Amino acid sequence: MKRRILHLFFPTRCPVCGELIGAMERFCAECTAKLGVYSGSFKIDGADSFTAAFNYNENVKPAVFLLKNGTDGNSSYALGGALADRLKADGITSKVDVIIPAPMHKKDILRRGFNQSVLIASEVGRVLGLPVDTKSVVKSRHTHSQKELSRVSRAVNLKSAFTASPEVKGKNVLLIDDICTTGSTLREITAALKKSGAASVHCACCCKTLSRKYESEI
Template sequence: MIRQVFSQIVNLLGASLPNRCLLCHQGVARGQTGLCSACLGASLYQQPVCLGCGRGMTLQLKYCGSCQQSRPLPVVAPASYHQGLGPVISGIKYQGQMAALESLCQALVERFEELEALGLVSRPQALLPVPLHPGRLRERGFNQAWMIANRLSVILGIPLVDDCLVRTQHTLAQAGLDGKARRQNLKQAFELQQALPYPRVAIIDDVVTTGTTVSEIAAQIRVQAPDMQVWCLARAEAPGLLD
């Protein structure tokens, strides 16, 4: 029931908002919301990138040479956070500006299907949104990771699982913290409260920066879900990796 209500809210918001691109402010074609085709296309990756660190590559492989050794969690994202979409995704998270949510979720689906066709990732059995602490959820009024996961679940027909993992600590916001502070801030912040019946899952978030959040979640669910990947609307990779 709750999922249906959220879906209806997103649809109503999209229908009621002015049909203007959030980036260039020009009119958006009928059937699109939030971003025009030109701005969305220009913001998406224009080159292959490593699924481990986000480094630009010549050919689309799963990992660059450095990540071949460590084999980090693969991150499926359609774009870099730094190449135009930062303000749009921040608007989703902090202002509840949902106009572009549908377009960005569709771009993420297309990116996943491209990588799946190349044999670099497998279709997950379940989508696991990064949970918010109840206190933060009351403050914000919604969990953007849940809303993204819910839309992806509808598009792809993959179950959304939101009753296994909880956030037990009301941590500081990660924005503005360095890598060490992020790790300390999220230490033991998540808890798996019941069995996760799917060994292959995708952890869903709005943006991945250092990967601290998803790494903490992975540590909690690795035994029950050994095959994990991360899906997000954009990746905030380290400076210079796409140069």
């Protein structure tokens, strides 16, 4: 109802191309047809599963750009809803009892004004009927931007950067981030969660970047 009312004053647009769409739609039909559904078998060390909704490429990049830069433009609704559908299809929903979004350091939150992973997690939680916990995991050490680093440097950059509260002990966690490239962020947070006693950690992201080898195969 809230979306339908807002749609009357602020018409909903496709987060990829900007075309007007229905209040409850995620993407326009043309952009939906171009989106590549992720079908890889990527694994996160220590995690019990990994799920992604889309391949990260030029067809979905505009939606991610809007989300990361604070414009949103229906991005969190579209990407979060798609990820929730994929999690249900993969049977992950019944295996978790709480959602934890990948945290940002307080300096980065002050600079950006929000954490995009929280926006996605909130939408996934709404669709799946699961609580979202934004306090049990914190990024306790400020790090360099991951996109500027190599695969090895990414892992070193995030070493011991995250801390998990004892509150996660015995819980089955769904860990959510926006994009997964090498998996360094998810791997480090998973390690922190397991160290604090989490019973299981299932990782999920809206988009997964593809290796050149995989891209050539498809």
